[in-house]
Amino acid sequence: MTDLLPDETRKWQALEQIIRREAAKFHFEEIRTPVLEPTELIVRGLGQLTDIVSKEIFAFQRGDTNYVLRPEMTAPVARSYVEHRLDQRGGTQKLYYIGPMFRAERPQKGRQRQFHQFGLEVIGSADPIADIEVISFMVHIYQTIGIRNTRLRINSVGDLQSREAYKKTLKAYLKPHLPSMSELSRTRFEKNPMRILDSKEPEDQPVIEQAPLIGDSLSESSREHFNMVKKLLDDLGIDFEEDPYLVRGMDYYTETAFELISPDLGAQDALAGGGRYDLLIEEIGGEPTPAVGFAAGMERLLIACDELGIELDPGKSLDLYIVTMGGSAREWAVPVLQQVRGMGLSATMDYQGRSLKAQMKDANRAAANYTLIVGDHELARNRFTFRDMGASEEESLSLDEILERMQKLIGEGRTQDKA
Ligand code: HAM
Numbered sequence: 001m002t003d004l005l006p007d008e009t010r011k012w013q014a015l016e017q018i019i020r021r022e023a024a025k026f027h028f029e030e031i032r033t034p035v036l037e038p039t040e041l042i043v044r045g046l047g048q049l050t051d052i053v054s055k056e057i058f059a060f061q062r063g064d065t066n067y068v069l070r071p072e073m074t075a076p077v078a079r080s081y082v083e084h085r086l087d088q089r090g091g092t093q094k095l096y097y098i099g100p101m102f103r104a105e106r107p108q109k110g111r112q113r114q115f116h117q118f119g120l121e122v123i124g125s126a127d128p129i130a131d132i133e134v135i136s137f138m139v140h141i142y143q144t145i146g147i148r149n150t151r152l153r154i155n156s157v158g159d160l161q162s163r164e165a166y167k168k169t170l171k172a173y174l175k176p177h178l179p180s181m182s183e184l185s186r187t188r189f190e191k192n193p194m195r196i197l198d199s200k201e202p203e204d205q206p207v208i209e210q211a212p213l214i215g216d217s218l219s220e221s222s223r224e225h226f227n228m229v230k231k232l233l234d235d236l237g238i239d240f241e242e243d244p245y246l247v248r249g250m251d252y253y254t255e256t257a258f259e260l261i262s263p264d265l266g267a268q269d270a271l272a273g274g275g276r277y278d279l280l281i282e283e284i285g286g287e288p289t290p291a292v293g294f295a296a297g298m299e300r301l302l303i304a305c306d307e308l309g310i311e312l313d314p315g316k317s318l319d320l321y322i323v324t325m326g327g328s329a330r331e332w333a334v335p336v337l338q339q340v341r342g343m344g345l346s347a348t349m350d351y352q353g354r355s356l357k358a359q360m361k362d363a364n365r366a367a368a369n370y371t372l373i374v375g376d377h378e379l380a381r382n383r384f385t386f387r388d389m390g391a392s393e394e395e396s397l398s399l400d401e402i403l404e405r406m407q408k409l410i411g412e413g414r415t416q417d418k419a
Contacts, residue, residue: 001114011302011312016098018144018312019118026137028096028120033076035100039066044284045075047251049192056103058113069102074252074277074293075284077121082286092124098298110268110300119274119295123281126290128228131256131276132236135229138260138272138294139238146310147262147301150271152239154258155246156226157194158218160279163254166217167193177207197247213244222255229256252277256292264307265300272296319345320406321363325356325375332379336372336399345406363389372402 004012023030039059046053058069070076077095080086086093098118105111120137122130135152142150158166170193178186182201189196197208218226233240240258248257257275265271274294281289305312320340322333333349340347348366350359356373363371373385386402387394397405 002112010314010316011305012298014312014314015145015298015301016118019096019098019141022137022141022144023096023120026094026133028094028137031077031080031095031097031121032099033070033073033080033097035070035102036067037070037076037079039068041075041079041284042068042071045078045250045252045280046072047192047195049188049195050250051198052103052249056105058102058104071103072101072250073097073099073117073119073295074121074250075280077293078123078277078281078284078286078291081123081289082281082284087124087287087289092122092130095121095123097121108268110265110297110303112299116298117295118298119272119293121291121293123291124289125292126278128225128232128256130290131229131292132232134274134292134294135233135258136236136238138274138296141296142260142271142301145301145305145312147264147271147304147308149263149308151241151261151263152233152258153243153246153261154229154233154240154256155214155243156218156222156255157214157247157253157257157275158222159254162214162217162219162222163194165219166212166214169212169217170194170196173210173212174207181207192251194247195251197245198249214247215244225255248273248275252280252283254278258294260296262300262304264304268300270297271300271304316367317346318348318363318366318368319370320347321359321366321368321371322347322349323356323359323363323371323373324349325373328376328379329374332374339403340406343403343407344410370406 042057043053048054052071057071060067077097081093096119099116100114101117102114104113107113120134122134139152157163171189174189174193174196178189181204182199184201185196185199185204196204197211199208246257246259253275255276255278259273260271261269262271263269272294274292276290276292278290281287281291322336324330324333330353337347337349350362360371368389371387371389373387378384382398383396384399384402385394386397386405
């Protein structure tokens with residue numbers, strides 16, 4: 001788990017701003033849910049035999065209730081949808097989120113135990129258009145930021161009927177191989193044979209490579225759905241590869257599943273992933289409700305930016321630094337700061353009574369555009385030194401003249417108003 005220090009949070013804020021702006025364009029609304037969820041929800045939602053639930057959960061107990069730190073947002077958003085009857089708002093719910101998630105994985109580059117995701121969940125539509133809006137938002141974010149070297153992989157994991165048919169075929173294929181397979185795969189065989197395809201155990205790999213694929217067991221309607229998704233991707237000019245081996249890390253997926261990969265990331269190369277989960281809401285106690293979504297790792301997005309030399313950090317900026325000499329000047333400056341801030345500008349001063357030199361250094365470090373220098377002499381004359389730090393020019397002006405000057409700078413857009 002990492003601390004995000006001030007020199008880093010600027011790029012996080014810039015990224016969050018892009019996500020919020022683009023989500024608004026796609027007409028998504030934000031949802032925020034607690035960082036804790038009942039263990040029961042996550043186990044039911046993601047699946048008992050998944051790596052996340054069986055190995056990676058941060059869990060604890062208080063009273064009679066078991067909690068986990070949320071490892072992802074799809075199950076929490078689905079819970080919230082059911083609990084608050086969001087269906088009654090009418091139509092399809094188009095929700096987005098940004099926030100921390102927790103998985104007790106072995107940390108490495110691009111993999112933390114606390115990491116951040118942004119994502120979308122579209123709840124209440126079975127139409128391939130919903131899949132496409134989700135995928136195109138995902139692709140669009142990376143395009144907007146300038147991360148173009150990505151690959152979209154898609155697959156269909158089918159509807160309930162396809163999955164039941166596939167499970168039979170898969171079990172028939174796996175059965176004779178079981179004795180040579182890992183213990184984990186043997187436990188998965190009865191309860192959830194499709195999880196075996198996600199196995200990382202070396203002894204399972206030769207068996208997995210020869211396994212029948214879900215694509216051959218798709219029902220007519222799953223096939224149609226998948227074909228329409230691919231057609232719409234073509235229509236939008238979004239490149240993709242079909243990957244018949246793509247099974248995702250949670251059990252709730254049905255129909256479309258996808259991942260966005262970046263060759264700039266190394267071992268942890270998944271920038272984002274998602275898919276349809278038409279059975280989840282019913283599974284956790286709601287009415288049958290189709291849904292689709294994706295989530296993206298924000299640390300990984302920022303690593304890709306670094307690798308590609310993309311600068312999200314808008315840089316530090318400060319409109320005015322008031323440099324004070326002496327106690328009266330310091331007292332005078334306090335209400336002036338408020339006045340300047342009231343005009344929509346950023347302003348600060350020294351809080352420690354340091355030397356002129358130290359304050360000028362501080363103003364430079366803060367990337368101040370202007371400094372106002374005030375001491376007893378300036379106060380007596382109501383003339384202050386107003387210094388343009390970029391141009392290294394200064395003038396002697398009254399406070400009114402300085403404020404007027406700054407007002408004019410706002411009008412010309414010459415100050416760095418990042419608000
Ligand atoms: P996921 O594939 O588990 O899907 O996670 C989505 C993204 O989160 C990954 O592609 C990766 O970028 C990032 N991520 C996951 N684990 C870590 C980690 N330990 N450290 C850093 N980044 C990580 C989901 O979470 C689903 N809820 C997506 C979804 C939404 N499906 C439907 N709707």
